[in-house]
Amino acid sequence: MKLRVYILLFLLVFGLTPLILALLINLPLVLDRTTLFYQRAYLQNLRADFRDLDQHLASRHEMIRLLSKLPEPGLILGEQGDADQIDLSRARYTTWINQIFADQRDVIQILFVGDDAQERFWLVRDSRSQEWRPTAKTPQTPNRQFLSAGLELQPGGVLVSRIRIDPAAGADDPRQLMTLNLVSPIGGEKAEDARGAVTLTLDVGGLAQFYRDTLWVNQDGSYLRPNQPASGKPEAFDAFPGLAKIFADGNLALWKGPRGHQMLWLPMFLTEDGLPLWVGREVDPSPIDAFRNELMIRVLSIIFLLVVAVLVLARWIARRAEHFGKELTGGIGHILRDGRPLHFSWSGPREIHELGEQLTTLAETHAEHLRAAQAHARELEKSNRYKSQFLTNVSHELRTPLNSILLLSKMLAAETGGLNAGQRRQAQVIHEAGRDLRTMIDNILDISQIEAGHVKVALDWVELRPMLSELIELVGPLLTGKPVELNLTIDPRAVSRLYTDRDKLRQILKNFLSNAAKFTDRGQVVVMVEARADARRPVAISVVDTGIGIPQDKQSIIFEAFQQADGSTRRRYGGTGLGLSISRELAALLGGRIDVESAPGAGARFSLLLPLSAANGQAPEPVLTHDAPPSVASDDVVFEPRTEIVAESGILPGDPWVLIIERDVKTLIQLASDLTRRGLRVQTAADLDEALETLQEEGEGCELVLLAARMSAASTCDTIQSLLQRTQGPHPAVAVLGEPGTESQIEGCLGVGAVDFLSKPIDADRLSLLLADVFPDKFVAQATGVSLVASTAAGSPHDPSSEPTNQQAPARREFVETNG
Structure with a gap:
């Protein structure tokens, strides 16, 4: 309802209500008083008639004095x-x-x-x-x-x-x-x-008998007719229903009958018996009725005119108020939208003028504050962009050497690495420290990506028992050497599977188990699956331990980033304090929540409360898949800073180069080393977005893309198509890297740019044939009897006629969980 209508109703109600109330209160009183005056006039007329009787009696006084x-x-x-x-x-x-x-x-x-x-x-x-x-x-x-x-x-x-x-x-x-x-x-x-x-x-x-219009009635209701014998019957009571009550009251009264018939009754005389003798005279109500009707018509006419006047006045006031309100709201909206000062110049009462001046001052102040806030927001956005770039660069600079350190330290720590026991132990220490560092980097990137809202859930049916059994086997080595039992308990009433994101659920529970294993020196750690009466979250997966416990006042801060219950626990047990913070955010994405029950020295119980389907939870609209496996679809790939491996000699910056899109470190290092030894410049990326960014930054010159196979053939083809459509200039050839027995994936991708399929581990001869086909001027294929897929493909990657339409799309930098 508009403001004008409210104001109009308000003015009508408060303008007419006093008038109507005064009318309802006073009009009946005026009518009653008028009727009473009319009745009194009849009474005076009746008494005037009987005054002649008094004068006649007075004349008889003189007569009896004469006789005496x-x-x-x-x-x-x-x-x-x-x-x-x-x-x-x-x-x-x-x-x-x-x-x-x-x-x-x-x-x-x-x-x-x-x-x-x-x-x-x-x-x-x-x-x-x-x-x-x-x-x-x-x-x-x-x-x-x-x-x-x-x-x-x-x-x-x-x-x-x-x-x-x-x-x-x-x-x-x-x-x-x-x-x-x-x-x-x-x-x-x-x-x-x-x-x-x-x-x-x-x-x-x-x-x-001279009073022809007057009735004489005894107290018993019998008529007294002049010069006629009395009947002795209550004829008057029968003729005038209700008259007996009037006679019983003994006061002047107006009797009203049907069809407006009225009689005025008066106890005029007293008899020798002490009873009154009543005199009745008919009252003509037509004059008072005519007066009442005329009065009502005039009153209603006056009320109608007042209603019209109030309505016109209220409408005018409502329009003025609405115009004032629109100007006020429009001006404030203009200030809020545009942030420019606005001058309110209002004429009228002093208060309105002062209000306009105060709003003008407020608008100027708001504009200044808004400009300052916008400048501050730009600075914050710039700082956030610097933070993102810093995290990207740090990830790139740390992960590339860190992956090499992990791989080489693992190879050196192996018994076949050629090192003695002490050296292998040192290599193993290097490998474990590198893994801890990689975990910390992953956690930092995870929390940054969650805060940015760049996490997408990939929903699928998850069987709880196999997944929990796998987690227990994975965490079991952490309890080696401790008198701690690790058990799994599943309530028969609980469901056996959930429709949720397996990786995120696994990550949350892994954090719970890792913390339980870390802070429990003796006793037991139990993983429990229970059914709850809550219809919204009917499933509870809990990890109960007998560890050191958490004080009540510290149970809220453990979910904050870089926080632990006690600083001494970090020094004693280690950790970054990001695990529970990430777990809380992931639980919200799955439509669940985390509850904690603990006391110092009594252990802790971390419970993940989940709905049967994460699709019905309160998770926000997802953007990108978190911690996607190597076989996820092209839209679900994750960003990880690219790794560039440059040949030590014989490679010039303008030479053709190869892009490897692979997350498996072992395969990545093998391919990068092999291609570098062959004199090719190599760039690496972990997902499609990073690959597109690399292609955009490096410019033209990419002749070959080695792409790790996705989860399905359709996802692989979609990834290839997206890569080629967003590539400027000549399109590179694309070879798919996959596990043995999955060669059928390449068959559906021949029409979108795929030229070959390489099984893992990569065969050097098959790689040579591919390079000879893609780089004919630099490599010569040996007669190995292996036919190249490129020769039978629907078109060559270097054939402009076979290139798909080039569609420009800006690259996206998104930070999600990676496992290196």
Whole structure:
């Protein structure tokens, strides 16, 4: 994902997240508060409607005060005068009431009680004629406590009772279903004046019929319908599911039904039973819904506009940041690639400007350091090249005389050398010292080549038991004269063979055995092959000895070049300290590793842990075969500095010369001596690369190449073809040197430049015939009856028409293991 996308997402998230959170937190609150305000508006409207009822009750207060100011209260109450006077006074009062209260239809009863709260006189409005008249039946009497409280009032005081709900009375007279009583004391200020109280009974149900959109419901859920008898059934609870819970809570609440139906319920009045009388009014939610929808549309519109604005701003910032990042990374990449200083000139905030100046300074410093590092690298490369050239020259200068010393000392130490016993012993000492010197040179070249990465593995199936038995026989003489047993133990569960490089495996184990034989004076040395549970390296080949052992803190340095556990061991036991270092590198090439277990005085155990196939290991891509035998393919030959043998007399630098490519010292010395005696200039090489280098340095004039046979006929032919294709000028003749019985190798190489096959040891007559064919002006072939292969070859090496295409290829100098 690009940087622009990250920045864009970052700005969008952090720019819009606070807005969205504020919206999610506040919008529901705003909607709830708006709904609450709307409900309160309905509540205020409902209370405003019932405020008219309060004003009506207030007018009734004045009416009952008027009634309480009787001119003759004693006659009305029946406490003064005779019966005729009382009846006459009550009749006049009734007439007056009919005149005064004719249109006050809500007043349905007037009751006068004495100071003992007993009924004395009452008037009831007829439901049909609406006239006031006394009745024989005792009227509905208010609550005695209410009457007693009214009698205790001061003159002019009015007391209002709670609403009475009387379904039984309402069944006979619907006006009596829901009533309200007012009481006020009557009588004068003097003590002898008659005392009592007057009560008015109001038909609240009749008043309620004026509120057409209002429902009156008892606490039990039954409806109170004006001027209708009560049913006594919880009809409201059935009509409004959940209303019972609202009534149980006893608070103002909004009931919501299906399809947006809403009712506002309020406990408006209290009855004489102490239960609330609920008033319900339908609420129209359409205005608040319209308001909510409009608010949501506006909010979403604002959010959309803000999102667009943030998106545009974020895109602009992201582009600026991406441009800044590209300029920064491009400039740094330019500095790292080219090593040239770059000036960062950025405008904008002070921090960005300072960053540009610091990067410019850093670029200049880096360029200076890079130039210095490159110069140092060139010096190191030059030093490394000098080291390589030095090793090459030293190898050339040391190996040539050293091989001669080894060969001649071996010949002198033989019983047929013509020397006495003491002289033979001295020759043997010379031979052993030369072998040690050659081993040290080989180790130095080995470690140099491994460090340079010029080692290639040649994989093949290796039978473990025969190879280990051969190694034990080879190392056995080292333990001669020591009370040390040398044994081989193979776990039956272990595999019998591995797909690996035989030579490198052999070299590692030979180092282990040599060290064990060197540092073990008594006890035993055991070679063990074991199976491991590790799927990556299931095979362990160990060499266990009972020697001097290695301290724990020294076990890591023994694998470093030129290091031993103790300097005194080198003085006592000898050695260069390169064996284990080389073994560790070779083990890595084979996909394995080396483990060490040891303690001072308890011996040591060196274990080589290997995979079943080195092809599956962690070895790097190989380059060149290490310690190749004389019969390896042309691509697997190794480099060894060439040996030049010049005739002592009669040979001029411009004369034709012979190149010998051979690793066997005995054959090399025999051929070089023979050819030198015949007056030919001789150059030697150990492999194809060295041969090509020799041909390039010496120039033209090489007429004959004596090539040691490779492992197979195809490899030999490939080597010949590679040699001739990379040779400038006229191509030399090529003769193959091989073991007797391998003459068939030459048959497949006739078409690529081979002219003859010489069996080892080289027959002098056969060599003479070859030289006579290649150098006709210098040698004459004797009639030996041996036919020359050159005469039957597909073309002469000196025939330009038979030469293969000349392809130039630079010679390679690679250092690998050689055994001299």
